[in-house]
Amino acid sequence: MPLLTSCDLPQVSAEDRLFLNLSVDFLGDYQLPKQPFKGTRVGGLSGITYDRQRDRFYALSDDRSDFAPARFYTLKLDLDSTKAEALRIKQVAIESVTTILGEDGKPYPQGTIDPEGIALSPLETVFISSEGVTKDGIPPFVREFDLRTGQWKRSLQVPKRYSPETTDDQPPQGVQDNLGFESLTIASGNYGKTAVEPFRLFAATESALTQDVSAADPTQGAKNRLLHYLLEARRALLLSEHLYQLDPPPEGAISHGLTELLAIDQGGHFLSLERSFGLEGFQVKLFQLALGSATDISSFDTVKNTSRSTVAIPKKLLLDLSSLNVPLDNLEGMTIGPRLPDGSRSLLLVSDDNFRQEQVTQFLLFRLKGLA
Template sequence: MKVNLIFLLLIVNLYSCSTGKKNNLQFVSEFVLKDSVSLKGTIIGGLSGVDYSNGFYYFVIDDANNPRFVKAIINIDKRKITSINFKDVIFLNDSITNFYKENSLDLESIFVDEEKKQINFSTEGSIRRGSKPSIFTTDFSGNFITEYELPESLQNLKNIKHNGVLEGSSKSIDKKGFWSIMEAPLKNDGVEPTFTKTQSPVRITYYNTETKRATKQFAYQLEQITKPSKGTVNLNGVTAILEYDKNKFFIIERTYQSGYGAYGNIVRVFDAEVTQETSNILNVKSLKETSYLPLKKRLLINFEDLKDKLTEGIIDNIEGVTFGPVLENGNQSLLLVSDDNFQVYGKQLNQFILLEIVRE
C-alpha cells in the first residue's frame, strides 16, 4: 500500500507539472557513501545510472570487467537521506547466448520496464576496439533477452567519438517506449564544446518497445565551457536524462576539466522540451549540412552556485537521475548520483543529491 501511495502521489505531481507552470529546482540535501562498501565480493562504485521501481532503486555499475547492477533501498527522513541499504548485486553473465562476451559492456544507464518485468541497459561499447554501442534488455537475473536496433546515424563507428555515445536513458511518460541520449556530438553533426559558442548538438532518440526500433530523433545543443583551462582535458557532454512530462526533460550536462583535481567538474541541470517546431532528424545523416531546430532549453541549476552546501565544495561526476520520493511538503524530488570511477583517477565521491521540483 505504501508503494502504491507513493506512485499515486508521483502521478499527481507529474500531472500538475503539465498544467503550464514552469519547473524550478532547489537543493535539498546531500549524502556521501563510504568508498569501502562492498556486496558479494564487489565494491559499490562506478554508479553510472539509476532508476526507481517498485520500492527499489536500481543502479548500474560501470565496470567493463565485471558488468553488474545493484538494488537498494534509500531511507529519507525530514528531507535528508539517512541511509542507503544495498540489498543485492546482479551480474550480467551469458547463459544461452554470447551477447555479453561478444560486446564490450561499458554500461552507462539503466531503466526498469515494470509491465514486462525486464531491465534495459545502454552501453557505449568500445569504439577504439571496433565494438559497437548497444541498447539491450535482460531479466531481473541479468540474463540477456534482446537487443534494440540503433538508427543508422549510430551504426557508423567511424562517425562516433570513443566514450561519447549512448550515455543516458529514460522511460517515456507514454509507457510505449523510452529515450536515449548521446554524450557528445557525432563527427558529422558538429564539434565538441569549447570556450566559445559552437555547433555542438547531441542526438536524443525515442525507441518503441514493441518494434525495438527508433521512431524519432531530435537535436540537443550543448553549452560552452565556462571555466578557464588549467590542463589538457576540457570536455562537456550530457550524462543523464529524465522525461518528466510528454516531450519535456531534465537533462544533465557535465563539464570535466583536468588540472583542478577533485574540483574539475561543472554540473548543470536543464529543462528541455520538444516543441512542434523542433526538427525530427531521424533520417538526417549530417547536421553540419542541414538546417534544423533543436530542443528548447532553460538552465535550472548550476552546482557551481551551491558549493557551500556540498562535501568539501565538490560536485562530482553526476551520471544518473531519477525521481526521488514525494517530500513532506508535497513536492516531487529528484535523486542524482555520481560515478566515482572506483577512485582510479584520484579522490572522488559516491555522491547522492536530493533536489526538489518547485512549480511556479
C-alpha cells in the first residue's frame, strides 16, 4: 500500500475548522396586518424565540409601556407546504399577550423600560433584555420572567461599566442611548424537562459603550461587548465578556448596529444580524460567529485601543440580505423555527415597525442548511 504524503491529505483551512458549513435559502416573506389585540397595539416586534415543545413563537414588543404595558405575544405560524419547491408562510396568528411585571409585581411604568431581546429557557421562563433609558439614567438589564404569568423571577448581574453615569471627576460611561442590550440568546438543548442542566445565556450591545467609542477612524465599525453567563435554576454566574467588532457602516448610514444574536449549538457557534439604515433604506447582513477563540475582555475598562493580542469574536458573512431583491424593513429578531418537511431547520427573522404607519411587521423565512 503506498504511503500518503502531506501533499496527498485533504487541505482544511483555518476558517473551515472554525466555522460550521452553513448556508441559507430564502423561502419567502409575510407581512403581519396592523391590528389591535386585547387592548394592545401590536407592533415593535424586536425579539422572537421559538418553543418547540408547543410549536409556538414568543415575540417581544419594544413598546416602552407607551401604548400598553411592556409585553410579549404568543404567535402561531402556519406554513403552506403543499408544494415543496414553493414553501411559504401562510399565516401568522396572534394567540395571546403576556404583560411582564417588575419585582414589585406591577407592570413597568411608562418610560422605565426598553425591551429588546427575548430568549426561552428550559426553566419554563423567558429572559428579557432592556436597553435601559440612558437619557434618564436608567441602566440596561437582563431579567427572567415566568412564561405564563409574566411574573419577575430574578435579575442577572450586569457589570457597572454598562450603567450610564456622568460625574465631575470621571468621564461618561455606560450604554449609549437606544444602543444597549439589543441581542439576547440561550444555548441549551433541554427544554421542557423537569431536571435542567446548566445552560448558557449571551447578551450583546447594539453598539459600543460610551467609554469604548473611538473617534480616530469614523469608518471603523463599533466595538460592541458580549456577556456570557452560566445559569441554573437558583444560580447565575457571569463567566466572561467578549469583543464583537461591527462591520464598518455603509456609506450614507444614519444608524448601524448589531440587532440580534442566535446560539445555534452548544459549541459556541452563533448567527448575528447587523442592520443599517440610511438614504437607501435598510441594509441587513447575516453572519456566522465562533466564540471559542475570542479574548475575555472582562478586565478591560475600555476597548477603545486594544492590542493586537486581543481577539474579537471571529465572524463570517453568511448572507447579504440585499441580494434577496425583497424590500427590507427594520429586522431585529431572529430564531430557529420548526423543522421543514425535508427535515432541515427553518430560520425566521422579524422586523420592528417602530409603530409607524409607513413601516411593516415583516417575517422572512429561510431554510438553514448544515445544522443538525
